Amino acid sequence: MTHQVTSHQDRKQNDLLAAVMAYDLWFFLARHDIKIKYRRSKIGPFWITLSMAIFCVVLGVVFSQLFKIETSELLPFLSIGLVVWGLVASNVSEMPNLFVDNASYIKEMRINPLIILLRALTRNVIVFGHNLLIVLGIYLYFGIWPGWVGLLALPGFFLVLLNLAVIGIPLSIIGARFRDLAQITQSILQVVFFITPIFWFPRLFGDTSWVIAANPIAYFIDLVRSPLLGNPPELISWGVAVLTLAITSLIAVWVYRSKSTRIVFWV
Amino acid sequence: MSSIEVSHVYLDYPLVGIGSRSLKNRILGAATGGLISAGTTVPIVSALRDINFFLEEGDRLGLVGHNGAGKSTLLKVLAGIYQPTLGSMRVKGRVVSTLNISLGMEPEATGFENIIIRGLLLGMKRSEIQRKLDGIAAFTELGEYLDLPVRIYSSGMATRLAFATVTAMDSDILLMDEVIGTGDAAFTDKAEKRLNEFINRSKIIVLASHADTIIRKLCNKALLLEHGQIVAAGSVEEVIGIYQQRTELARGNEFLSSSSIQVNTHERIASPQI
Numbered sequence: 001m002t003h004q005v006t007s008h009q010d011r012k013q014n015d016l017l018a019a020v021m022a023y024d025l026w027f028f029l030a031r032h033d034i035k036i037k038y039r040r041s042k043i044g045p046f047w048i049t050l051s052m053a054i055f056c057v058v059l060g061v062v063f064s065q066l067f068k069i070e071t072s073e074l075l076p077f078l079s080i081g082l083v084v085w086g087l088v089a090s091n092v093s094e095m096p097n098l099f100v101d102n103a104s105y106i107k108e109m110r111i112n113p114l115i116i117l118l119r120a121l122t123r124n125v126i127v128f129g130h131n132l133l134i135v136l137g138i139y140l141y142f143g144i145w146p147g148w149v150g151l152l153a154l155p156g157f158f159l160v161l162l163n164l165a166v167i168g169i170p171l172s173i174i175g176a177r178f179r180d181l182a183q184i185t186q187s188i189l190q191v192v193f194f195i196t197p198i199f200w201f202p203r204l205f206g207d208t209s210w211v212i213a214a215n216p217i218a219y220f221i222d223l224v225r226s227p228l229l230g231n232p233p234e235l236i237s238w239g240v241a242v243l244t245l246a247i248t249s250l251i252a253v254w255v256y257r258s259k260s261t262r263i264v265f266w267v
Numbered sequence: 268m269s270s271i272e273v274s275h276v277y278l279d280y281p282l283v284g285i286g287s288r289s290l291k292n293r294i295l296g297a298a299t300g301g302l303i304s305a306g307t308t309v310p311i312v313s314a315l316r317d318i319n320f321f322l323e324e325g326d327r328l329g330l331v332g333h334n335g336a337g338k339s340t341l342l343k344v345l346a347g348i349y350q351p352t353l354g355s356m357r358v359k360g361r362v363v364s365t366l367n368i369s370l371g372m373e374p375e376a377t378g379f380e381n382i383i384i385r386g387l388l389l390g391m392k393r394s395e396i397q398r399k400l401d402g403i404a405a406f407t408e409l410g411e412y413l414d415l416p417v418r419i420y421s422s423g424m425a426t427r428l429a430f431a432t433v434t435a436m437d438s439d440i441l442l443m444d445e446v447i448g449t450g451d452a453a454f455t456d457k458a459e460k461r462l463n464e465f466i467n468r469s470k471i472i473v474l475a476s477h478a479d480t481i482i483r484k485l486c487n488k489a490l491l492l493e494h495g496q497i498v499a500a501g502s503v504e505e506v507i508g509i510y511q512q513r514t515e516l517a518r519g520n521e522f523l524s525s526s527s528i529q530v531n532t533h534e535r536i537a538s539p540q541i
Contacts, residue, residue, distance in 0.1 A: 025387040032384070036375045108367045109388060110347035177283070178290035261350035265281050 015260070019114035026115050030122035045130045048086070053134050056082055063199050074199075076138045080225045081198040083135060087128040088164065088217055089189050094120055095168045096175025096182040103267040113260055117168050125161070135228060146230040156223030156233060159241045163220065166245060169252035173259050176266040192217055216244045269360030269439040269470045271322040271345065276354035278315035278344060278495075314340045315495045318354070322471050322488075329486035329503060330475040331510050337495040338475035342366060342442050345473060360439025360470065363389060365447045368429040378413035378420075378428055379404070385432045399435045406431045406461065408454075430458060434465040441469035445476050446485075479507050 019026075038044035060075035067074070095117075099106060102116045139145060146153075175181040195211050196218050212218055219237040226233040287293075287309055315337050322328055330338040343349045344356065346364040372381050382403050386396035404413055407427050417425060430447060448458060466472060466485065476482050482489060482503060489506035491499040491513075499509040 022387075024393055028387060028393075029384065032373065032376060032380060039375070105388070107348065109364065110362070111388065174290070177288075178293065179288045181290050184290065262281070264348055266283055 015112050015114055015256075019112045019118055022112065022115050026118040026122055029119045030126060033119070033123045034126050045127045046133075048127060049131045049133055052082060052086060052131055053079075053137070056134060059199050067200065069201075072142050074201075076142055076144060076229060077201070077225070078199050079134050079138050080228050081196075081221050083128070083131045084160070084221045084224045085193065085196065085198055085217070086131055087124055088160070088220060089193070090124050090127070091121060091164045091168065092171065093182075093186055093189055094124070095171035096185050098168070098172040099176040099263050099267050100179070106264050106267055113172070113263055114169075117165065117172060121161070121165055121168065144230070146228055149230050149232055150227050152227035152232055153224050156227060156237075156241075159238070159245065160220045160223055163216075163241060163245050163248065166248045166252045170248070170255040173255050173263060176263050177259075196221065216240055219244075269324055270357070271320075271359075271440065271471060271473075272357040273321070273345075274319050274355055276315060276318040276344060276351040276356055277313065278340060278349055279352040280312045280314040280340070280349075281309045282312060283309050313495060315344065315351075318497060320490065320497070320500065322473070324470040326488055327472045327486040328474070329482035329489040329506075330473065330492060331477075331479075331482060331489055331506060332492035332498075333514075336492040338492055339366070339444050340495070341492065342444055342473060342475055345440075346442050358440065361390065361437070362440045362442065363433065363436045363438030363469075364442040365433050366442065366444045368426070368433050368447055372417050372425065372429065374418040375416050377416055378407070378409060381417055381428060382432050385429075386436075389433075389436055391436070403431045403435045406435075406457075427454065431461075434461050436465075438465075438469045440471045441466065441473070443472070443474045446474070446478075446481055479511075482507065 034045060037047075041047060043050070056075065056079040060071060060078050063069075063078070064071040064074040098116060098120055099113065105111050105116065106113070171181070171185065175185075192215060195215055197212065198221065202212055202218075219234075219240040222237040223233045223241055226237075318341065320328075330341060332338050340349065342364065343366065344351055345358065346362060346366065347358070348364075348366075373384055376384060379400070382400060383393075383396050386399070387393070407413070407424075409424060409428065412420065412424065413428075417428065420428070433447070447462065448455070472485070474482065474485055486503050489501065489503045490497055491506050491510050493513070498513070499506050
């Protein structure tokens with residue numbers, strides 16, 4: 001292993017590649033995080049699945065009464081939406097505190113910050129995998145099968161994942177410098193949850209509402225949820241997800257290049 | 268060939284205080300024309316200034332100097348934890364640093380898992396770690412405890428584990444902040460033997476220590492740091508001689524005017540910057 005540093009233009013170009021290549025490390029650590037959850041309680045991350053499932057059922061039954069919609073229509077929509085939301089929200093809310101929580105690594109050894117990020121992302125994806133059990137339950141209970149369209153959920157999921165990874169870079173770095181970013185993100189997420197079509201249908205709002213149009217998470221959820229319900233996602237969802245990826249990538253590159261070496265001084 | 272080449276390295280260390288930690292205040296401050304900007308300035312400490320040296324295989328460099336002279340900071344720069352603000356640095360070879368061996372342990376993970384994690388963090392492949400796992404486990408003498416979470420270990424046990432893991436690494440370049448040990452009387456001889464083997468395996472060593480005897484024993488070159496600058500470099504005896512001389516001189520000065528040290532530290536904090 002050789003490292004060469006020439007003040008400002010240093011290892012950053014290779015950090016991304018190096019982080020991905022160190023899959024041994026972040027995958028082990030992410031799996032370890034999950035193993036710990038199982039050690040603490042027998043069902044491990046399924047606790048999250050369980051509470052999410054209860055939330056889905058209660059919310060689904062109540063809102064189908066409230067909106068006068070068939071439970072069989074609302075509940076699958078709501079459950080899958082909530083499972084995807086869970087992945088997005090857990091990631092976004094975790095990022096601002098990421099480096100502060102991992103300060104002991106950052107301060108004591110040379111570690112690629114992106115490895116820490118990939119560890120958290122992978123852990124959240126594994127938890128998401130557990131939550132997919134809810135989707136399976138919905139399929140069985142309501143006798144739904146998405147068919148071949150369901151496979152479209154995979155590219156959609158990867159696009160969402162890329163978005164989450166990239167947005168995590170500026171969030172985690174700025175969060176290390178400004179400690180209130182975690183609270184700010186938390187409050188924003190709370191509000192966004194209500195304006196995201198998860199427990200209500202977009203059609204209830206009419207098409208001109210900018211509230212839905214301006215919320216990228218709504219498109220992320222559509223990318224995964226629609227195929228899982230047997231419909232191809234809206235074209236605009238692909239467009240928006242690619243666009244946000246492009247924009248956040250630019251921001252991420254800029255923030256990472258200018259600030260990643262300062263993280264160690266901030267945590 | 269392992270080598271370390273450091274030329275004109277400067278390191279500025281921002282001291283981010285509580286006052287400048289709020290993004291909300293920063294934004295409000297901008298919106299209100301800086302009315303609420305109190306406490307948003309971040310003082311910069313210049314921790315290292317114009318550091319130059321070159322080390323090749325066989326070099327054992329001892330870093331001497333007072334607390335806060337920049338020894339640990341320099342080690343952290345060499346380890347790649349801090350990036351130099353200015354200047355350039357070339358490090359060839361696998362670097363293993365034992366700056367604080369007990370940190371970065373996962374408390375919930377078992378002893379075995381921590382060995383693997385530490386190995387991966389140091390850049391080893393899984394296969395390489397598996398090969399060494401038994402040796403490390405045997406050395407710790409922790410037996411069945413290795414299957415239990417590190418959280419329940421006594422501090423002595425945790426140190427043993429960390430010590431055994433880190434000294435099992437094959438390093439080209441070894442960076443040590445004070446000589447590591449286990450603090451366990453019955454274990455000391457065994458540990459010292461292992462440490463010596465570890466040190467001898469490394470091609471280059473940089474060791475920061477307050478103990479002259481250890482520097483004399485382990486090093487063949489020395490650097491004296493003062494306020495982040497190299498004051499003297501050369502053979503161990505020479506540098507330690509200058510260090511002792513200057514320490515006595517400083518004591519004498521202190522006797523004459525006790526404020527001299529404060530003046531010096533003041534100089535090191537540059538004008539506030541954001």
